[in-house]
Amino acid sequence: MHWNGKAWRRVLSPTPAGGGFLDSVAATSAANGWAVGQAASGKILILRWNGTSWKRVPSPAPAGGAVLDGVAATSARNAWAVGGTGSGKTLILRWNGKAWT
Numbered sequence: 001m002h003w004n005g006k007a008w009r010r011v012l013s014p015t016p017a018g019g020g021f022l023d024s025v026a027a028t029s030a031a032n033g034w035a036v037g038q039a040a041s042g043k044i045l046i047l048r049w050n051g052t053s054w055k056r057v058p059s060p061a062p063a064g065g066a067v068l069d070g071v072a073a074t075s076a077r078n079a080w081a082v083g084g085t086g087s088g089k090t091l092i093l094r095w096n097g098k099a100w101t
Contacts, residue, residue, distance in 0.1 A: 013047055013054040020045045024070045024081075032076045034095070036068035042086065044068055044093075046100060059093065059100045066091050 002011045013022075018040035027033035031051030039045045042065030047054040064086030073079035077097030085091050093100045 011054065014056050016040065016043075016045060016056070022047070023068065023083075026071045026073045026079065028073045028075055032073070034071045034073055034079055034081070036071045036081045036083070038065075038067035042066075044083075046081065057100065062086070062091065068093070 001008045013035070016039040020037060020039035020041075022035045022037035022045065024037070025033060025035045027049065031049075033049030035047040035049070035054065037045045043061055044059045044066050046057045046059045046068065048057045062085045066083060066085045068081045068083035068091070070083070071079060071081045073095070077095070079095035081093045081095075081100070083091045
């Protein structure tokens with residue numbers, strides 16, 4: 001859902017093959033937002049809002065799968081996402097303005 005200052009409006013997002021879910025969203029402006037979760041395949045799911053639509057963003061793919069449970073952003077060039085791997089290890093990713101590492 002997107003709040004435009006007056007009302008909530010449903011916004012479509014890309015659905016990975018087989019489905020998936022989103023756990024967290026963060027935005028730094030009306031044209032920069034992130035949503036994170038997990039695709040049904042067990043891979044990380046990261047979407048970016050550009051002010052008009054959500055687009056899937058490439059992310060690291062830990063062996064055994066992973067899920068992201070939270071995301072926080074301070075600018076278009078700085079965001080952090082946290083979750084865990086399929087082997088039970090903590091996973092922390094950082095967006096540097098170009099890629100998630």
